[in-house]
Every structure is written in C-alpha cells, then in structure tokens.
Amino acid sequence: MEWVNAVVQGTLLGGLYALFAAGLSLIFGVMRLVNIAHGDMIVLGAYLGLSVTAILGIHPLMALIIVVPCMAVIGYVLQRSILNQTLGGDLLPPLLVTFGLSVILQNALLEIYTADPQKMNAGSLETASVSVGGLSLGVLPLLTFAIAVAVIAALQWTFYRTALGRAFRATSDNQEIAQLMGLNRRHIFGLAMALALGVTAIAGIMLGIRTSFDPSIGGGRLIFGFEAVIIGGLGNLWGTLAGGVILGVAQTVGAKIDPGWQLLAGHLVFLAILAVRPNGLFPRISG
Amino acid sequence: MNHSDFHVTRSSAATKAAAIIAILVMIVLIAAPWWAGRADMRLMGELFLYLALASLWNLMAGYAGLVSVGQQAYVGFGGYMLFALTMFGGMHPVAAIGVAGVLGAIIAIPVALLIFRLRGAYFAIGTWVIAEVFRLSFAQVSSLGGGSGSSLPVGIVRSLSESRSGRESLSYWLALGSAVIVIAAVYLFLRSRNGLALTAIRDNELAAGSLGIDIWRTKFIVYVVTAALTTMIGALIFLQKLRISPDAAFSVNDWTAFVIFIVVIGGIGTIEGPIIGTLIFFALRETLADLGTIYLMVLGVVAIVIMLKAPNGIWGLIRARFNLELFPLSFRVKQSNSSKGA
Numbered sequence: 131m132e133w134v135n136a137v138v139q140g141t142l143l144g145g146l147y148a149l150f151a152a153g154l155s156l157i158f159g160v161m162r163l164v165n166i167a168h169g170d171m172i173v174l175g176a177y178l179g180l181s182v183t184a185i186l187g188i189h190p191l192m193a194l195i196i197v198v199p200c201m202a203v204i205g206y207v208l209q210r211s212i213l214n215q216t217l218g219g220d221l222l223p224p225l226l227v228t229f230g231l232s233v234i235l236q237n238a239l240l241e242i243y244t245a246d247p248q249k250m251n252a253g254s255l256e257t258a259s260v261s262v263g264g265l266s267l268g269v270l271p272l273l274t275f276a277i278a279v280a281v282i283a284a285l286q287w288t289f290y291r292t293a294l295g296r297a298f299r300a301t302s303d304n305q306e307i308a309q310l311m312g313l314n315r316r317h318i319f320g321l322a323m324a325l326a327l328g329v330t331a332i333a334g335i336m337l338g339i340r341t342s343f344d345p346s347i348g349g350g351r352l353i354f355g356f357e358a359v360i361i362g363g364l365g366n367l368w369g370t371l372a373g374g375v376i377l378g379v380a381q382t383v384g385a386k387i388d389p390g391w392q393l394l395a396g397h398l399v400f401l402a403i404l405a406v407r408p409n410g411l412f413p414r415i416s417g
Numbered sequence: 418m419n420h421s422d423f424h425v426t427r428s429s430a431a432t433k434a435a436a437i438i439a440i441l442v443m444i445v446l447i448a449a450p451w452w453a454g455r456a457d458m459r460l461m462g463e464l465f466l467y468l469a470l471a472s473l474w475n476l477m478a479g480y481a482g483l484v485s486v487g488q489q490a491y492v493g494f495g496g497y498m499l500f501a502l503t504m505f506g507g508m509h510p511v512a513a514i515g516v517a518g519v520l521g522a523i524i525a526i527p528v529a530l531l532i533f534r535l536r537g538a539y540f541a542i543g544t545w546v547i548a549e550v551f552r553l554s555f556a557q558v559s560s561l562g563g564g565s566g567s568s569l570p571v572g573i574v575r576s577l578s579e580s581r582s583g584r585e586s587l588s589y590w591l592a593l594g595s596a597v598i599v600i601a602a603v604y605l606f607l608r609s610r611n612g613l614a615l616t617a618i619r620d621n622e623l624a625a626g627s628l629g630i631d632i633w634r635t636k637f638i639v640y641v642v643t644a645a646l647t648t649m650i651g652a653l654i655f656l657q658k659l660r661i662s663p664d665a666a667f668s669v670n671d672w673t674a675f676v677i678f679i680v681v682i683g684g685i686g687t688i689e690g691p692i693i694g695t696l697i698f699f700a701l702r703e704t705l706a707d708l709g710t711i712y713l714m715v716l717g718v719v720a721i722v723i724m725l726k727a728p729n730g731i732w733g734l735i736r737a738r739f740n741l742e743l744f745p746l747s748f749r750v751k752q753s754n755s756s757k758g759a
Contacts, residue, residue, distance in 0.1 A: 163538075164537070164538030164539060164541070164542065166486070166538075166541070166542070212721070212725070215725050216724070221482065221484065221537050221538060222478070222484060222685065222728075223724050223725070223728060224538070225484050225541055226484075226677065226681055226720065226721075226724050227721050227724050227725065229486065229674070229677060229720075230678075230717040230718070230720045230721040230724070231717070231721070233670075233674055233713055233714070233717040234713075234714050234717035234718060234721075237710040237711075237713045237714045237717070238710075238714060240710045241710045241711065241714075349545070349669060350549075352542065352545075353542065353545060353546055356539070356542045356546075357546065360535070360539065390553075390556070390557055391557075393549070393553055394550065394553040394554065394557070397546055397549055397550045397553070398550070400546065401531060401546070401550070404531060404532075404534055404535070404543075405531055405534075408534035408535075
C-alpha cells in the first residue's frame with residue numbers, strides 16, 4: 131500500500147511538472163526556441179504571486195487573475211523587443227540570450243526579494259485532504275493535477291480548434307509562407323510567448339503554494355520541465371503530461387527507496403528513456 | 418603578371434609580431450613568483466584557469482556547435498577525482514591531475530553517446546541534467562563528505578612543497594601551464610585535419626557532411642577531448658581551493674555562466690576571443706565585484722547586447738575593422754616579392 135501511495139502521490143506531483151513543461155513545449159512547438167530562462171520565469175511567477183497576495187491580502191489562487199495577465203504582457207514585450215531578434219537559422223543567439231536573461235532574472239529577484247525562502251499561504255487548502263480507497267490524497271496536489279489537465283486541454287483546443295492555433299501551426303510549419311499569407315510572425319511569436327508565460331504564471335503560483343521557493347531554484351524547475359517534455363516526446367502536449375507523471379512517479383518511488391535518491395531517480399529514469407527511446411515515448415515531430 | 422609571384426600562407430606580419438610578444442609575455446609571466454605579490458599571483462592563477470575553461474568551451478560551442486551548459490560536470494568531477502585519488506589512492510597531486518584527465522575522458526564517452534541523441538538547444542539542457550546527476554551522485558558518497566564536502570588533508574598539501582611560497586609558485590605555474598597547453602592544443606587541433614573538418618562544420622554543417630566529413634565522429638572527438646582537459650582544469654581549481662563540496666564543485670554560475678559570458682563578450686569561434694574576454698571579465702570583476710548581484714546583472718546585459726548587436730564579440734569587431742589575426746589559422750594569398758608589377 132505504501133508503494134501504491136508513492137505512485138499516486140508521484141502522479142499528482144507529475145501534474146505540477148507538466149505545468150512547468152507546458153510553456154516550454156508550447157514555445158518550442160511554435161518557434162523552435164528553447165528558453166533557458168524558463169525556470170526563472172516560473173520563479174518570477176511565484177514571486178509576483180507572493181507580492182500580489184501580500185499587497186492585496188487575497189488568496190494565492192485569486193492572485194492568478196492578476197499574475198497571469200501580467201506575465202502574458204511580460205512575455206509579449208520580451209518576445210517583440212528581444213527574443214524575435216535572435217530567431218534565425220543559428221542556434222547560439224537564442225540559447226545565449228535566454229541564458230543571459232536567466233542570470234539577470236535570478237539576480238534581480240535576489241536583489242528585490244533577498245535569498246530567504248518564501249512561501250505563499252493558502253490557508254486550509256494546504257493541509258486539506260480526501261480519503262480515497264485507503265489513500266489520503268491532498269486537495270492541493272489533486273487541484274494542481276486537475277489544473278494541469280485543464281491547461282493542457284485548453285492549449286490543445288487552442289492549437290487545433292481556433293484561428294490563433296491555426297496561425298501558430300502555420301508559422302511553425304513555414305515562417306515565410308505564413309508571412310506571405312498575411313500573418314505577422316513577429317506578432318504571432320509574441321502571442322505564443324504571452325500564452326506560454328501565462329501558463330508559466332499558473333505553474334509558478336502552484337509551485338509557490340506547494341513548497342517554499344527562493345531565487346536560485348529556477349534551474350532545477352527548468353530541468354524538470356525539460357525532462358517531462360523529452361520523456362513525453364517533442365511537440366506532443368498530452369505526452370508532456372505523461373512525461374511529467376513518469377518523472378513525478380520516478381521521484382516519489384526513488385524517495386521511498388532512499389530519501390537522498392529522490393531527484394537522482396528522476397534524472398536516471400529520464401536518461402534511461404533517452405537511451406531507449408531518444409524521441410520520447412509519444413513523439414509527434416522531430417526536433 | 419606571373420602566377421608564381423603569389424603564394425598562399427597562413428602567417429602575416431601581425432601573427433609574427435604576436436608570436437614574439439607572446440614569448441616575451443610568457444617569460445614575464447613565468448617569472449611572476451619573483452616580482453608579483455601573493456594576492457596578484459592568486460588572481461593571475463585564477464585568471465589562467467578561467468582562460469583555459471573558456472578556450473575549451475569555445476572549442477566546443479564556437480567550432481563544434483556543441484553548446485553545453487553542463488561543463489561544470491567535468492570541473493566538479495575533476496575536483497572530486499583529485500580528492501579521491503590523493504586521499505584514498507595515495508597519489509601525488511600532480512599525478513592525480515593527469516589520471517583525473519584520463520578518467521574524465523573515459524566517463525565522457527558514455528555521456529556523449531547518450532546526450533548526442535539530443536539536438537541543438539535540447540543538447541544544452543541535456544548536459545545540465547548530466548551535471549546534476551554528477552552533483553547528486555557525489556553528494557551521496559559519504560567518504561568524500563557527502564553533501565557538506567571535505568577538505569584536502571594537510572599531508573597531501575605538504576607533498577606539493579614544504580614551504581607556503583613554494584606551493585603558491587607551483588600552483589601558479591600549473592595554472593599558467595594549463596592555460597598555455599589548452600590554447601596550444603586548441604590551436605594545433607584547429608590546424609590539423611580534424612580541425613579543418615571542424616571549421617568546415619562550423620561554417621556549414623550540411624555542406625561539410627556532403628564533402629564526406631564524418632560530423633558525428635568529429636564532434637564526438639571534440640567532446641571527449643574537451644571533457645578530459647576540463648576535468649584536469651577542475652582538478653587544478655580544487656587543488657588551489659583545497660576544499661570541495663557538491664554545490665561549489667558543480668556550480669552552474671561559477672563554471673559555466675561566467676565562462677559563457679567570457680567567450681561571448683570576447684568573441685565566439687576565435688582563439689583570441691576567450692583571451693580578450695577573460696581579461697575584460699577580470700577587469701570588470703575587480704572593479705564591480707563589490708556591487709554583488711548588480712554586477713552579475715550587468716554582465717548578463719552586456720552579454721545579451723553583444724549577442725544581439727555584435728555576435729562575433731569584441732575580437733570580431735577588431736578583426737573586421739583591421740583584418741587582424743594573431744594566431745595563424747586562415748590562409749591568405751600573398752605576393753612573393755615587394756616589387757609590385759603593374
């Protein structure tokens with residue numbers, strides 16, 4: 131039963147990792163950009179949530195209403211002002227510019243909020259639990275998982291059922307021809323980044339309610355998101371959710387064997403999958 | 418006009434002058450223990466080690482197109498191997514550095530086989546995962562201090578040299594020697610057949626492949642050789658620090674972020690770039706380090722601006738302006754005699 135519990139808790143943890151990964155997957159899918167600063171943007175979302183709850187005295191989940199649009203605007207401006215300049219055939223500029231952004235963001239957060247670990251207070255939500263078949267499941271992890279499923283379903287719907295999604299797919303397939311068809315790819319990329327950072331804001335707030343955070347943890351969150359994307363297969367959003375779940379289960383089961391093995395077990399499962407299935411478990415496009 | 422009046426050469430007046438200046442600078446630097454203070458020598462030693470790391474990262478990213486953000490894996494591995502080999506193997510520290518290099522190459526082979534499956538930017542994050550695996554694994558080894566780390570025993574430190582000044586001179590020369598060896602190795606490698614293949618891959622991977630260059634093999638060699646040398650530099654770094662912990666040994670900021678900034682600011686894809694970049698980096702650090710986090714933000718902004726406005730870095734600007742090259746790598750057509758026929 132303990133092992134079943136570890137697997138179930140890991141699955142729910144996977145919801146959080148899928149939220150980390152969704153933004154990464156979206157940006158890569160639309161503009162082939164890998165954002166090294168993604169983890170720091172998750173942390174930025176958490177800190178914005180912290181400030182909003184502290185200033186307005188509202189529940190962290192209510193803060194989403196303010197933080198999500200804020201992050202979306204930041205994303206749009208960032209893409210139009212800086213990141214669009216880096217897009218081209220060359221791999222180095224986007225990689226190094228987002229790496230620079232990561233260092234700037236991390237140190238800016240350090241300057242503003244200090245290195246002290248912070249946590250958002252979600253009241254009774256943090257400790258509430260329901261009992262299902264002998265297992266005690268936290269309401270917060272369940273809620274996180276449900277949000278992850280909802281976010282991915284919404285992204286999937288946006289991609290395949292809306293005009294915006296069609297524009298994303300067209301630009302992703304061929305930028306020049308999309309441009310000829312009257313799409314402004316700079317604007318489309320801006321919207322994609324806005325959407326991605328909106329999702330990142332949700333990820334940041336769910337992270338901030340669940341655990342304490344400080345400015346230095348961005349790199350680790352980027353790696354979890356990245357592993358979920360690769361395990362699930364590039365360009366497949368539901369695959370990303372599956373990847374997050376596999377990573378989460380690997381971590382909780384690893385922690386069950388030996389507490390020191392939690393993170394290591396996740397990385398090793400990722401490397402094993404990379405060795406056996408280099409394109410991930412459910413690949414849709416080749417990188 | 419006769420064709421025999423022309424010949425193809427790599428050297429130029431600038432490269433010859435640069436070689437002479439380099440020899441003079443080397444003589445002055447080797448003599449540093451007799452003219453420099455203790456603090457200056459420490460600083461220069463650190464500068465040489467960063468120069469070596471930057472030159473190696475530049476070989477990978479600037480020439481082989483392998484952008485790694487996980488070279489701290491090998492720096493930390495080298496440090497830990499130095500500690501393990503001297504403490505448990507009873508080896509002399511200098512011998513341990515050499516053995517660490519071999520071990521670094523051996524471990525880089527399976528790592529390369531695995532992460533070469535990831536392309537482009539995903540390769541970069543893959544290298545970071547490897548570094549995390551190394552960090553978490555060494556944190557599990559309790560005989561090396563686990564998560565809190567350990568110090569190099571006094572006896573081993575003494576085995577370098579009995580006197581403090583003797584040890585300081587030795588570690589300074591080792592750092593200087595490592596920078597010279599790395600730059601010479603990169604230079605000779607680029608002049609070799611493999612280096613020519615590498616330059617071709619840098620300029621156009623598709624065209625290089627169609628000319629029969631084995632791209633995978635060339636990149637693989639670069640990765641493994643770079644890993645071996647980075648491991649040796651890592652061992653040297655922690656021979657100077659005398660203390661190791663997983664967080665310090667596998668720090669992304671210290672061993673990768675700074676190195677990337679050095680190379681980008683100096684000029685990626687040139688041998689001169691990392692040299693200029695290291696000098697600028699240390700000049701900035703010595704003047705702005707008191708600002709702490711602001712200094713790092715400034716560094717990030719400078720790197721982004723350079724990447725967007727002058728992707729070839731400061732050396733790229735100089736080279737474009739004066740058509741200058743200090744290391745004779747590219748070929749030029751020259752007229753043999755000075756009597757220029759009309």
